[in-house]
Amino acid sequence: MSIKAIKPIKADSPETTVSAVAENPASTELIQGIDTSAKPLTTEQLLAIIVSLQQENAKANAALANAILETTKPREVIKTKEQLAREANDKMFLEQAKELQKRQRETKALEQDLCDHIAGSLGETKDVHQRTSIVWHRTDAQVDIGICTTCGRQFHPEDKPDNQGHDYRYWRRKGSFNRISAAGVRQFMDPLKAQHDSYLRDQE
Numbered sequence: 001m002s003i004k005a006i007k008p009i010k011a012d013s014p015e016t017t018v019s020a021v022a023e024n025p026a027s028t029e030l031i032q033g034i035d036t037s038a039k040p041l042t043t044e045q046l047l048a049i050i051v052s053l054q055q056e057n058a059k060a061n062a063a064l065a066n067a068i069l070e071t072t073k074p075r076e077v078i079k080t081k082e083q084l085a086r087e088a089n090d091k092m093f094l095e096q097a098k099e100l101q102k103r104q105r106e107t108k109a110l111e112q113d114l115c116d117h118i119a120g121s122l123g124e125t126k127d128v129h130q131r132t133s134i135v136w137h138r139t140d141a142q143v144d145i146g147i148c149t150t151c152g153r154q155f156h157p158e159d160k161p162d163n164q165g166h167d168y169r170y171w172r173r174k175g176s177f178n179r180i181s182a183a184g185v186r187q188f189m190d191p192l193k194a195q196h197d198s199y200l201r202d203q204e
């Protein structure tokens with residue numbers, strides 16, 4: 001819309017009206033809607049309009065600021081049916097895997113309870129000297145830890161007596177079919193802690 005188009009139109013000025021129509025037909029309606037006979041606004045009225053506009057502006061700014069703040073808030077994630085189904089499936093799979101692991105541990109523990117840890121017990125004849133199938137290793141903390149090559153049971157000084165009534169010392173004293181291996185010797189600030197830490201325990 002040109003400046004000319006918003007000039008107040010006088011009834012006796014057909015030229016201006018024609019010009020406005022030619023430029024923009026919609027502006028004609030607008031211009032015709034203005035009461036051109038009204039008196040000019042007083043300073044007080046103008047000020048009142050300005051104050052009112054400023055108040056509107058302030059409200060709009062506040063609304064915008066709130067809207068911006070809203071965008072920074074964490075939103076709740078809305079999951080699709082597919083995601084929910086996949087999560088349920090994953091959960092079920094995980095539970096089954098845990099159950100399987102639990103049964104495997106139980107089976108292994110049973111095998112270890114039944115094993116006599118005597119060399120050759122998986123073959124046709126056991127060792128005539130009743131030497132154990134335990135492989136011993138002396139750690140750098142000077143702890144002898146053992147593992148049975150038949151059942152995989154581990155031996156450590158902190159062992160409780162097993163279901164055969166034998167403790168660590170019993171198994172350690174028994175002759176082994178295997179030669180002990182050894183790490184070097186290391187000095188520790190806390191030898192007892194180092195001895196305790198030198199053994200990998202099963203995670204419950």
Ligand SMILES: [Zn+2]
Pocket residue numbers: 112115116117118148149150151152153
């Ligand atoms: Zn064994």
